[in-house]
Amino acid sequence: MQAFEYANPSTLQEAVALLAPQRGQTDVLAGGTDLISLMKDYIHTPKRLVNIKNIQELEGIRASAGGLRIGALVTMDELARNAEVRASYKALADAAAGIPSPQIRHMGTVGGDLCQRPRCWYFRGGFGLLATDNGKPLVPDGENHYHAIFGGGPAYFVSASSLGPALVAMGARVKLVSAKGSREVAVKSFFVAPKDENTREIVLRPDEILSEILVPAPAVHSATYEVRQKEALDWPLAAASVALTMKGSVVAGAKVVMGHVAPIPWEAAAAEKALAGKTITAASAEAAGKAAVEDAQPLSRNAYKVQLASVAVKRALLEAVKGKA
Amino acid sequence: MANTPDYSWPPMDQRKVIGQPYKRVDGPAKASGRAKYSSDYLSRDLLFGAYQTCPHAHARVLSVDTSEAESTKGVMAVHVAAPAGTEIQWAGAEIAAVAATSTEIAWDAVRKIKVQYEVLPHLVNETDLSKAGARAKAAGERLTGDPDKAFQEAEVTSEGHYGIPVINHVCLETHGSVTQWKGQGDDSQLQCWVSTQDVTHYAGSLAPNLKVPAANIHVRQDHVGGGFGSKFSPDAWGEVAARLSQKAGGRPVKLFLDRATDQKIAGNRPSAYGWIKIGGKRDGTITAWESRTWGTGGFTGGGSPPLPYIITGIPNQRMNHTAVSTNIGPSRAWRAPNNQQASYMTCGAVEDFAAKAGLDPLEVFKINARYTPEARRDTYLFHFDKAAELAGWKKLWHPRGESGPGPMKRGLGIGFNAWAGLGHQSQCRVTLHADGSVNVDIGTQDLGTGTRTIILQVAAETLGLPIGAIKLAIGSNDLPPDSASGGSTTVGGVSSSTRKASMNALAKLYELAAQTLGTTADQLEAAEGRIRVKGTPAKSITWQAACRRIPASGVISEIGETNPRNPMGLMAGGVAGVQMADVSVDIETGVVKVNRYVAVQDCGLIINPRLAESVCYGAISQGISTALYEQRFMDGQTGRMLNPNMEFYKLAGIGDIGDIVVHLDIRPENDKRGVVGLGEPPAVAICAAIGNAVANAIGVRVPNIPMTPEHVLAALEGRTV
Amino acid sequence: MRGVGIGGGALGTGLLEKNAGAGTTPASVVGPGAVPITLHINGKPVTLTVEPRVTLSNALREHLGMTGSKRVCDRGTCGGCTVIMNGKTVYSCSVLAIDAQGKNIETIEGLAAPGQLHPISQAFWNNDGQQCGYCTSGFVMAMKGFLDEHPNPTVEEVKHGLGGNLCRCGAYMGIRKAAMEAAKAIQQGGKHG
Structure with a gap:
């Protein structure tokens, strides 16, 4: 880990003033579960680290009729345990609780979950976000077992965010604050599939801090299903979050978003269309799962993930309506 | 002159300490965090070491410029391990090392070492033999009987592919040492705090390269954080730590590999892939075997699995093996080298033959037990039935693929194991003092198998004392020499030497006590803290009273030695074992879960059943991890290992192993063989049993370990991976 | 899934200007030295x-x-x-x-006085939830954190509650038993914490 200056502001205003506009100069430290490892591997080499954990205004979950406000510093553990979230925003609670390590849930924050870097082993090995060696993309002919099945490149990593798919499904926004002011961005637009090495996978600028997540009033039924091989700490192989608005027992509107299958949370428009006007049954859920992966473009070693993504969608749908017939 | 004592173990029903489930004596130290491992060493003058390693799988070093590192504040020594001209054969190979006043400064400094390479062509993957070219070397054909004729006459034939990849040891304490080198040449004094499976021979391995007398190298290890076959020698790291210390003016240097480097270069189990064909009769009797296999163990090629495993007596066999040289870190022994691969391939082929013949594999394994070595044949037969009983085989087994409706499919599978496990050469010294206190000294090591506890149980049993009355020292080469803890040989070695040394010391004590008790030494026994006349327990003196007769100017100090060529009935080699896995497979996701795992383990005299069971639980947990999760990903393009970590090199956690049932086959006929090591045998058959259980559950063979969703779904869809 | 610093990425290099953010003097900035x-x-x-x-x-x-x-x-x-x-x-x-x-x-150094064992350490010993012992301290502390929040756990909860720790020797069977025993011992008045 390269040596760095350490700043410990107590207000958001102070914090953003400490950030540099150029990429690579400063990093924001919250839970540290990803950033410290990135720094140990010299993938991030900031000159200054701005610790935001002592900024009170970034804490807390507030529920109101209009929706949910989640401070960036809320840990995954707090989110998973919050009664309001569990009752009305199940897809979010499922995703947070799904992280198998208590230590990660205790340390990791919701803001960090959205801003963490991809786990792509080429990226972590120093070959950049697009994983190239002397201009040659390494993923298509390489060990792409855990890589994207959607998007078609040139970025093949998968978004590692646990909450991203659920937040996209729920139509959430994030608030991004800089010294110049603040802006709100839909979570859907927060994630981007970079086309070149100079673009990051999120729209957060180097001098901005993600301060809170705003989730609109909940859909009636939501759930997240992750396909995990291990019970112990591990990444999902594929995941899906769904949010349904119902008219009686019939789906009036569906949002279906898959995780760990693309550089961004991947919206399954075909599945959403397939569900409209249907009741959720094993058959309609399976059909939606199949529709969700119609356009999948698996790589040489990850065809199996197409099936997993399809099953994740099916199971998330069935989970969302479980006991709520 | 004293007669040679009768060293044989006391009869089963007369043992007081041996055979009892004592808790491990170093348990409190470990469970309270107070146990000190060599990697915990800390002193005011300690320097912290780090390596720069090669990013290329095959390259020639053109230049190494250490000037900037050397001038970094806090850097006290730099050592170039691979000077210009060195040909590197695997990524992760050590180029240069530094020692600095902090870990952080050491990290900084190694990154300032500038190395230029000429990158050369590499081969890092061997799964596709057709791409290995000249790197594949045929190891020759072995022929028994007339396999062609036997296959022609066979009533049933089956064939299949089976593969088991290179895996990493992942010792939690990485490889390395803290080494301090003071003085020069013959006046050198080296102190080494090491992480090793072989305390006794560390100095002798290190001495020639450093050109210092082995007698001047003092080796110490209280605890070791895992070895599993990968920590037998000082390695280059021990030598480099010494050189850094010398350059730094004799300050101790801590040089433990970082996790990524450890996984790249400090432990690879050879892979094995292959095609196997079996022919036989409708009743399940195998008559013909043919196999073509290959594998890699790194640059120097790999071990060849002993096929067919255990059922070696199949009358007609043809075997070919090809060793592939790859640019990956060299292979190291892994808990039963080559046996896990051989067990997986053989048991898989037998299961597939049974399925083809429409037979219950339990019956097929039993009918072919005729081909197992005669000494353990009855044991295998007994174990097949015992394991079946514990696994609920009769109730739960179903013909392959007939698992009922729904996505969750349950299946059962069988694997078997064998291992030698005869005790290694060992010396123990037992010293009795006039105040009654006792030292037991052996230059051995406790890998977590419970070696300390076992030695104390043997000494306590023999001397008739409580365990707490004995002071045990291990983990130093100042102590009487022991051997490497490998091959499941430690328990046999140390128990025999301890028994003998204790008896030898007692013989001396009896001579002193005999005068007091008015009898002869051969009439005495030690029990319950007393020396007493055999058959007349009332006629006795306390242990302390007997020891008071030791002249104040001296001690009784006796050596006992284990000679593997003359086990004297104290120890033996050769165990069998049968295991059965009960798994559930989600055929929609390909996720495999172990429900229950049953192991029936052959054994000899068990000194401590609690610890013996623990070793079996551990071996099986580790095996489940291998069977379901572990694989090392090598990138063919860059030649690098992509998952040198504990994140994508996946290891089973506490919720991933199901419930394990261990049945130790403790019976008088086994007990009378003496002590047999158990470190390895229970680790052999897990991939076999789980692979077979998955095939039974889902109706098709998943050829390649591990049983990941990728592999399982591909098999279900008829794709090859 | 894991939290990371909530900030922009870092790919470039170069020196950071002092007072990087316009306006405020970063009085709270320390380092990079000790x-x-x-x-x-x-x-x-x-x-x-x-x-x-x-x-x-x-x-x-x-x-x-x-x-x-x-x-x-x-x-x-x-x-x-x-x-x-x-x-x-x-x-x-x-x-x-x-x-x-x-x-x-x-x-773990603070769990018990010298010569004494915390009930969790005692339970690891009693149930042989350790072999080489290198993971044990981490597991003991993970179990302490878990039992503080789940004083009366089921075995299933133990499996999930200790999912952030790995043991290479495979002492998991003993660790599970240790968790159940420690929970009981703590509830029955063993020293807690």
């Missing part, structure tokens, strides 16, 4: 001087000689370095020491 910090470990304040980049794990092991917690994966996946911070288990390899100031840090 700075004095105070940690509250096992109820006692400890002062040491470390660079901001020194992790809590390295501070404990290499500066304070508290070597119970181990460096194993060093990347926040194996649990060998687990300590409790403000009542919650964390991976000390992924916490900066400077950042742990003002927090109540519990390490």
Whole structure:
């Protein structure tokens, strides 16, 4: 880990003033579960680290009729345990609780979950976000077992965010604050599939801090299903979050978003269309799962993930309506 | 002159300490965090070491410029391990090392070492033999009987592919040492705090390269954080730590590999892939075997699995093996080298033959037990039935693929194991003092198998004392020499030497006590803290009273030695074992879960059943991890290992192993063989049993370990991976 | 899934201007050289001087000689370095020491007085939930954090509650039993904490 200056502001205003506009100069430290490892591997080499954990205004979950406000510093553990979230925003609670390590849930924050870097082993090995060696993309002919099945490149990593798919499904926004002011961005637009090495996978600028997540009033039924091989700490192989608005027992509107299958949370428009006007049954859920992966473009070693993504969608749908017939 | 004592173990029903489930004596130290491992060493003058390693799988070093590192504040020594001209054969190979006043400064400094390479062509993957070219070397054909004729006459034939990849040891304490080198040449004094499976021979391995007398190298290890076959020698790291210390003016240097480097270069189990064909009769009797296999163990090629495993007596066999040289870190022994691969391939082929013949594999394994070595044949037969009983085989087994409706499919599978496990050469010294206190000294090591506890149980049993009355020292080469803890040989070695040394010391004590008790030494026994006349327990003196007769100017100090060529009935080699896995497979996701795992383990005299069971639980947990999760990903393009970590090199956690049932086959006929090591045998058959259980559950063979969703779904869809 | 700093990425290099953000003087900025910090470990304040980049794990092991917690994966996946911070288990390899100031840090060294065993350590011993022992300290602390929140767990809860730790020797069967026994022992008045 390269040596760095350490700043410990107590207000958001102070914090953003400490950030540099150029990429690579400063990093924001919250839970540290990803950033410290990135720094140990010299993938991030900031000159200054701005610790935001002592900024009170970034804490807390507030529920109101209009929706949910989640401070960036809320840990995954707090989110998973919050009664309001569990009752009305199940897809979010499922995703947070799904992280198998208590230590990660205790340390990791919701803001960090959205801003963490991809786990792509080429990226972590120093070959950049697009994983190239002397201009040659390494993923298509390489060990792409855990890589994207959607998007078609040139970025093949998968978004590692646990909450991203659920937040996209729920139509959430994030608030991004800089010294110049603040802006709100839909979570859907927060994630981007970079086309070149100079673009990051999120729209957060180097001098901005993600301060809170705003989730609109909940859909009636939501759930997240992750396909995990291990019970112990591990990444999902594929995941899906769904949010349904119902008219009686019939789906009036569906949002279906898959995780760990693309550089961004991947919206399954075909599945959403397939569900409209249907009741959720094993058959309609399976059909939606199949529709969700119609356009999948698996790589040489990850065809199996197409099936997993399809099953994740099916199971998330069935989970969302479980006991709520 | 004293007669040679009768060293044989006391009869089963007369043992007081041996055979009892004592808790491990170093348990409190470990469970309270107070146990000190060599990697915990800390002193005011300690320097912290780090390596720069090669990013290329095959390259020639053109230049190494250490000037900037050397001038970094806090850097006290730099050592170039691979000077210009060195040909590197695997990524992760050590180029240069530094020692600095902090870990952080050491990290900084190694990154300032500038190395230029000429990158050369590499081969890092061997799964596709057709791409290995000249790197594949045929190891020759072995022929028994007339396999062609036997296959022609066979009533049933089956064939299949089976593969088991290179895996990493992942010792939690990485490889390395803290080494301090003071003085020069013959006046050198080296102190080494090491992480090793072989305390006794560390100095002798290190001495020639450093050109210092082995007698001047003092080796110490209280605890070791895992070895599993990968920590037998000082390695280059021990030598480099010494050189850094010398350059730094004799300050101790801590040089433990970082996790990524450890996984790249400090432990690879050879892979094995292959095609196997079996022919036989409708009743399940195998008559013909043919196999073509290959594998890699790194640059120097790999071990060849002993096929067919255990059922070696199949009358007609043809075997070919090809060793592939790859640019990956060299292979190291892994808990039963080559046996896990051989067990997986053989048991898989037998299961597939049974399925083809429409037979219950339990019956097929039993009918072919005729081909197992005669000494353990009855044991295998007994174990097949015992394991079946514990696994609920009769109730739960179903013909392959007939698992009922729904996505969750349950299946059962069988694997078997064998291992030698005869005790290694060992010396123990037992010293009795006039105040009654006792030292037991052996230059051995406790890998977590419970070696300390076992030695104390043997000494306590023999001397008739409580365990707490004995002071045990291990983990130093100042102590009487022991051997490497490998091959499941430690328990046999140390128990025999301890028994003998204790008896030898007692013989001396009896001579002193005999005068007091008015009898002869051969009439005495030690029990319950007393020396007493055999058959007349009332006629006795306390242990302390007997020891008071030791002249104040001296001690009784006796050596006992284990000679593997003359086990004297104290120890033996050769165990069998049968295991059965009960798994559930989600055929929609390909996720495999172990429900229950049953192991029936052959054994000899068990000194401590609690610890013996623990070793079996551990071996099986580790095996489940291998069977379901572990694989090392090598990138063919860059030649690098992509998952040198504990994140994508996946290891089973506490919720991933199901419930394990261990049945130790403790019976008088086994007990009378003496002590047999158990470190390895229970680790052999897990991939076999789980692979077979998955095939039974889902109706098709998943050829390649591990049983990941990728592999399982591909098999279900008829794709090859 | 894991939290990371909530900030922009870092790919470029170059020197950071002092007072990088316009306007405010960053009075709170320290480092990159060593700075004095105070940690509250096992109820006692400890002062040491470390660079901001020194992790809590390295501070404990290499500066304070508290070597119970181990460096194993060093990347926040194996649990060998687990300590409790403000009542919650964390991976000390992924916490900066400077950042742990003002927090109540519990390490295995503080669990029991010399010569004594905490009921959890006792249960590990009783049930042989250890072999080489290198993961044990981390597991003991993970179990302490878990049992503090789940005083009466089921075996299934134990399996999930200790999912952030890995053992290579495979002592899991004993660790499960240890958790159940320790829970009982603590409830029956064994010393807790």
